[in-house]
Amino acid sequence: MGYRIAVVGATGNVGREMLNVLAEREFPAGEVYAIASRRSQGTEVSFGEKTLKCHDLGKFDFSKVDFCLMSAGSAVSKEWSPKIGAKGCIVIDNSSCWRYDQDVPLVVPEVNPDDAALHEGIIANPNCSTMQLVPLLMALRDSVGLERVIVDTYQSVSGTGAEAVAELEGQIRAHADGRRPEANVYPHPIGFNALPEIDVFRDDGYSKEEWKVIVESRKILHLPDLRVSCTAVRVPVFFAHSEAVHVETTEQITPDRARELFAAVPGVVVEDDPTAHRYPLATHAAGRDEVFVGRVRADASRDDGRGLAFWVVSDNLRKGAATNAVQIAELVTRRGWLAPARARAGAAS
Amino acid sequence: MGYRIAVVGATGNVGREMLNVLAEREFPAGEVYAIASRRSQGTEVSFGEKTLKCHDLGKFDFSKVDFCLMSAGSAVSKEWSPKIGAKGCIVIDNSSCWRYDQDVPLVVPEVNPDDAALHEGIIANPNCSTMQLVPLLMALRDSVGLERVIVDTYQSVSGTGAEAVAELEGQIRAHADGRRPEANVYPHPIGFNALPEIDVFRDDGYSKEEWKVIVESRKILHLPDLRVSCTAVRVPVFFAHSEAVHVETTEQITPDRARELFAAVPGVVVEDDPTAHRYPLATHAAGRDEVFVGRVRADASRDDGRGLAFWVVSDNLRKGAATNAVQIAELVTRRGWLAPARARAGAAS
Numbered sequence: 089m090g091y092r093i094a095v096v097g098a099t100g101n102v103g104r105e106m107l108n109v110l111a112e113r114e115f116p117a118g119e120v121y122a123i124a125s126r127r128s129q130g131t132e133v134s135f136g137e138k139t140l141k142c143h144d145l146g147k148f149d150f151s152k153v154d155f156c157l158m159s160a161g162s163a164v165s166k167e168w169s170p171k172i173g174a175k176g177c178i179v180i181d182n183s184s185c186w187r188y189d190q191d192v193p194l195v196v197p198e199v200n201p202d203d204a205a206l207h208e209g210i211i212a213n214p215n216c217s218t219m220q221l222v223p224l225l226m227a228l229r230d231s232v233g234l235e236r237v238i239v240d241t242y243q244s245v246s247g248t249g250a251e252a253v254a255e256l257e258g259q260i261r262a263h264a265d266g267r268r269p270e271a272n273v274y275p276h277p278i279g280f281n282a283l284p285e286i287d288v289f290r291d292d293g294y295s296k297e298e299w300k301v302i303v304e305s306r307k308i309l310h311l312p313d314l315r316v317s318c319t320a321v322r323v324p325v326f327f328a329h330s331e332a333v334h335v336e337t338t339e340q341i342t343p344d345r346a347r348e349l350f351a352a353v354p355g356v357v358v359e360d361d362p363t364a365h366r367y368p369l370a371t372h373a374a375g376r377d378e379v380f381v382g383r384v385r386a387d388a389s390r391d392d393g394r395g396l397a398f399w400v401v402s403d404n405l406r407k408g409a410a411t412n413a414v415q416i417a418e419l420v421t422r423r424g425w426l427a428p429a430r431a432r433a434g435a436a437s
Numbered sequence: 438m439g440y441r442i443a444v445v446g447a448t449g450n451v452g453r454e455m456l457n458v459l460a461e462r463e464f465p466a467g468e469v470y471a472i473a474s475r476r477s478q479g480t481e482v483s484f485g486e487k488t489l490k491c492h493d494l495g496k497f498d499f500s501k502v503d504f505c506l507m508s509a510g511s512a513v514s515k516e517w518s519p520k521i522g523a524k525g526c527i528v529i530d531n532s533s534c535w536r537y538d539q540d541v542p543l544v545v546p547e548v549n550p551d552d553a554a555l556h557e558g559i560i561a562n563p564n565c566s567t568m569q570l571v572p573l574l575m576a577l578r579d580s581v582g583l584e585r586v587i588v589d590t591y592q593s594v595s596g597t598g599a600e601a602v603a604e605l606e607g608q609i610r611a612h613a614d615g616r617r618p619e620a621n622v623y624p625h626p627i628g629f630n631a632l633p634e635i636d637v638f639r640d641d642g643y644s645k646e647e648w649k650v651i652v653e654s655r656k657i658l659h660l661p662d663l664r665v666s667c668t669a670v671r672v673p674v675f676f677a678h679s680e681a682v683h684v685e686t687t688e689q690i691t692p693d694r695a696r697e698l699f700a701a702v703p704g705v706v707v708e709d710d711p712t713a714h715r716y717p718l719a720t721h722a723a724g725r726d727e728v729f730v731g732r733v734r735a736d737a738s739r740d741d742g743r744g745l746a747f748w749v750v751s752d753n754l755r756k757g758a759a760t761n762a763v764q765i766a767e768l769v770t771r772r773g774w775l776a777p778a779r780a781r782a783g784a785a786s
């Protein structure tokens with residue numbers, strides 16, 4: 089039999105990758121449905137060796153599926169996730185709509201799996217920039233304690249969507265042909281530039297992307313007072329986000345010990361031999377599920393052994409989105425958390 | 438009459454820009470000589486509307502010139518700068534060869550002009566990544582005190598040289614044609630990637646580029662104990678370096694006050710209206726002499742008003758190299774510091 093799964097937003101960058109990951113990981117799926125807006129109805133998408141026709145979100149009966157992996161933006165999620173969840177289908181949502189709701193778990197299976205048990209029909213998938221960071225921060229939290237984190241990002245255009253990938257492709261072609269670049273998706277050309285604007289700006293001068301890294305890290309790590317700062321920057325890279333990270337720890341830690349701790353985290357790969365030009369790279373991480381970390385060193389701005397600097401890279405569409413969503417579904421099935429938490433509590437009492 | 442100036446390394450990216458800047462700023466030059474290695478002898482370079490033929494470094498008589506603007510790498514500078522300086526010609530050297538020598542001034546005219554008075558024939562021009570940072574750090578040092586600086590860079594390929602610009606161009610063309618990129622200048626493709634390797638690596642895990650930012654900032658700012666950390670990253674941008682900066686100050690400071698202080702520094706332009714998509718950008722800064730700063734905000738990892746985050750962009754070939762070198766020459770002539778410091782002291786006593 090297997091589980092019945094609906095992928096909402098199946099024609100988008102992340103939706104397509106969700107279908108790829110479900111097929112690759114051999115998730116025990118009985119039926120898989122591709123769902124999209126009416127506009128994309130009839131569009132065909134790949135699921136392993138099969139081809140799926142997209143169903144209309146407005147007409148699909150979610151009572152017949154166990155999981156809805158949703159990557160259709162906050163507006164769609166806000167309207168649909170509660171309705172779908174009420175039909176007994178667990179929504180694993182990739183938008184930012186529910187992440188900050190205290191009743192909705194925000195889960196990275198390697199970091200806070202038990203939070204998933206508390207779901208009432210919706211589980212939120214973290215932002216890509218947060219996702220690749222928290223497994224490493226967890227390792228430090230559990231060994232030497234975390235005081236403060238500064239992270240500056242080098243984010244790929246695929247995080248914006250297929251239209252942004254096409255825009256960078258167009259600007260590359262324009263450059264090769266000696267034409268002026270056209271910019272529609274981003275406010276300035278992304279080709280051969282670094283744009284310090286991702287998502288909208290808040291009154292405090294931070295972009296919402298930067299704020300997500302701050303707030304989501306605290307929630308996932310269960311460190312509500314963790315001091316975090318971030319500058320989020322879009323660079324002309326197609327796939328995978330890179331991050332320069334500077335951490336202050338409560339107790340002393342050496343780079344060697346940090347590498348040991350990082351290597352012990354499931355899904356993390358240490359690539360760290362800079363003199364041999366070996367360190368994480370966006371072009372190497374693209375298409376992979378792991379979080380790659382390297383350039384681990386004692387932070388030069390601390391002389392007391394309580395600072396670390398490192399470089400983290402991961403594919404924003406894979407571990408940063410689709411893979412983590414599928415891992416959440418795997419976690420829920422493995423632990424028997426399909427029913428909402430209150431229903432399970434009622435059944436147990 | 439005017440001053441007689443030799444530009445050594447005149448066929449390189451920075452050397453050509455030095456000639457451009459000398460012409461544009463109407464430096465009172467009587468004679469300008471383009472000097473290069475024997476290999477480039479006879480090559481023609483532009484100086485304003487004129488064309489100059491390159492002279493052979495090995496045969497040129499430096500006793501007939503007042504200034505030698507040198508951008509020919511550390512090995513050439515190590516051999517030639519002392520010889521040229523001994524002939525009564527002031528060497529303004531763009532390599533890292535003399536920057537850390539305690540007898541050689543390392544000068545940014547807006548920041549530490551008086552240090553230039555101490556020269557004994559050689560004045561060092563700082564590294565591009567340091568150059569654009571220190572005018573802003575100076576403003577904070579002088580108003581609220583500086584405790585700690587973390588800077589992560591987004592550096593353009595022109596900093597590596599003309600061959601790196603050609604390599605990125607080649608990789609763009611390869612991408613447009615569906616061919617595999619070739620990488621010779623960098624250890625990995627720079628096209629559509631972020632490389633956390635600039636210059637060689639030290640035993641402590643920092644790259645020499647990162648170490649330069651740390652050590653040069655301390656020397657220029659006269660803060661030998663300033664705590665600084667840096668991750669230096671090459672991105673697929675042609676001209677201008679961008680930097681994400683996080684600063685801890687001794688006293689409290691608001692973003693508004695920081696913007697006022699920054700705007701008052703000569704050569705600094707505040708571009709800071711992010712909701713209108715206005716912030717410093719590499720493509721806007723290219724070809725300009727100013728240091729552009731924006732995204733100024735209270736650093737979210739400090740809750741005591743003693744942290745600032747901002748984004749700094751400047752053209753690495755202009756203010757980051759050529760313009761600063763010419764400004765040093767202007768400073769020396771304006772203040773009458775042409776003779777070496779000891780000679781001036783002898784004449785005065």
